[in-house]
Amino acid sequence: MSAISTASSSWLALRAAADGASRSQVLAAALAELLPAAPVELHDLGAGTGAMTRWLAPQLPGPQRWVLHDGDAAIFEHLDLRSVVDDAGRPVLVDTTVEHLGLLPVGAFRGAAGVTASALLDVLTRDEAARIVDACVEARAPALFSLSVTGQVTLDPPHPDDAAFGAAFNDHQRREADGRRMLGPEAVPVLGLRFAEAGWHVHREATPWRLGAADAELLVSWLEGWVGAAVEQRPELDGIADTYVRWRRSQAAEGTLHVEVGHEDVLAWPR
Template sequence: MTTAISTASAPWLALRAPADDVARSAALAAALAALLPSGPVELHDLGAGTGGLTRWLAPRLGGPQRWVLHDGDAGILDHLDLRSVVDDAGRPVAVRTVVEHLGELPPGAFRGAAGVTASALLDVLTREEAERVVAACLDARVPALFALSVTGEVVLGPPDPADAAIGAAFNEHQRRDEDGRRMLGPEAVTVLAALFADAGWHVRRDPTPWRLGPVDAALTGEWLDGWVGAAVAQRPELRAEAAAYLARRRAHVADGALHVIVHHEDVLVWPR
């Protein structure tokens, strides 16, 4: 069975983009920039979606740049618009796309590249898929920046008695075994970091939480629906409790009273 890299819709990616950009680790981006060679560079982005990471990262890196954007969903790549994206010297970046499934990623996929990136991807991979990505990075001996992987920790204010049960069910859903695929979920960064560390590579991690408040009501509402919906899908016995919980939380969003911290991590790896 092949597995698509793409994990989200174009409207959802557009809605979350501002929060993603605020959360991303500028420190790890700067460290990646320092690791890249001078002159033309080729970078591969996995699970590229609509190109959000390229738009944010390209201006922070030297060039000229050529980006190879990989995604398992040809339809979502139709939403790419990177015509205004430039490198740190204001030069336009070149882009090509590859429709590719991680189950088919060959060990030599990144040969000739200067770096590899991905965003909001690791937690929906299986261990076997993560091992394929690691193997390709080890083969090419290039630095890689993996951004915005969920850690499973969510803090909501004001607190609610059902927060813990919903959060635990959501995390179980993230680790579910579906059609023979058991996703890494909240353990993704730890697993990936261990795979690279065991290979003798440098590993640097940075917390990159979303901090959502009243101005983020649209994103918070969509995130909340998805968070609770996944919890109920995993534990149907929570349906009645979750419906009441969601009503309370939607009221908090409407009143501008809900604050949410959704914890993520970025991780940068590079060879010794």
Template sequence: MSTDVLLSFPAWLRLREAADAAARADGLVEVVRRRLPAAGPIVLHDLGSGTGSMLRWLAPRLPGPQHWILYDRDPELLAHATAGTVTSADGAPVSVATRCTDLTRLTAADFAGAALVTASALLDMFTAEEVERVVAACAAADAPTLLMISVTGRVRLTPAHPLDAQVEAAFNEHQRRTVDGRRLLGPDAVDATVAAFARHGVAVQASASPWRLGAAQGELAAEWFRGWLTAACEQRPELAAPAAGYARRRLADAAAGRLGVVVEHLDLLAGG
């Protein structure tokens, strides 16, 4: 398989930002807009903010003024997230504060006064217990919750290759791995989150938000593929030998603009 070095995490977040923006379900945002308080400023809490892609995407789609509170465990990522100026849909100012903390320990008190809680590409890194705690905090705060770009485990590559299904299965097993005693939910996180909200009496709307990568997204497709295959081979070392030729072919297709990738995600709006 490829020995190319994978991008740093901040670089990966920057590379994927446009694909996330194109995939997110605008229809759920329209539901949110109709239910926001009439008087501002509105307060929004973003979990696992990374470099701030959700802020940059969502703030201009909502009225202002707005105050965002960004949460992450990485202070360097939070520094990236606050760089630059963002305005709302009506040109009103958007202010930003950051909190470097463990997301899974947040409570309803942390979300007091929130008009909306958001997250993007986060749920798969939680355990079942952690999902329950986050959902309980949102439900107790009576805060609508918009959770976007959550993986489902389903991937389609074109042209098809006999190894695709094995790599997909191994990658999904890797996403469900145990890390420091924590068994991650991976692609099971969406169902676990919907069930957790249901236990709290909160209805959830779901909308598909797939990545559709073609020739124009060749760099992202290649980087995604490297990470996908690397994780699969870590999970199933026996894949490493056949993966070498597979990687060369797939990366050559990506470089030539021949590789098509669809990565399925779901967006969830709870309590909206």
């Protein structure tokens, strides 16, 4: 089985500002209320360069120790949490572990006060998601998962080919790769149902990216990746892709292209 990682460090850096603006402050505050009044251990899955820890740690009580999980050992070379503090200004402690989430043991989070992830759930399989839920339930550790793709994309101004690229991209998100069929846009409903069946509370919040003239570099990078994945899934779209992308790039350069990319955050906690 191949390792699961969030993405390249350059892509994570490019999207960092949009991610920070989109994540649910409401659910972060709710997680803070669920944590014990004592030193806390938190686990972040698919941690990448540590963006979730950088964003969330200052909103949570401490002292904090974070255990960062990723399937790509190289991504941790770009980890930078030197200036991260908790809500009282205390530095956080950080450990890293490289592992396959498909092999996550049910006792992986014992002793943890919370579990987090960002932009991860949609690239998991049903079995991997179930393992994460089961480990959270076993530890009774509240879980906050942010920025899972919903499959909803709105481009303004619209174009007749938007729907074809969007449908093909969503199919690409659900594809089977290296023997793994990913959840794609079904990730949050699948995860939420698994937690609900365990008797947990589940709260979901829409957290879309809203990109415009100020986000031109991210917008174009996202657009090229979106169309590229769609063409990979449906090669017959290749004949219209170049013209479509050139038109959209020119709009982005003029500052007239606006895109809303659907994401969702979910918080689950025991009754």
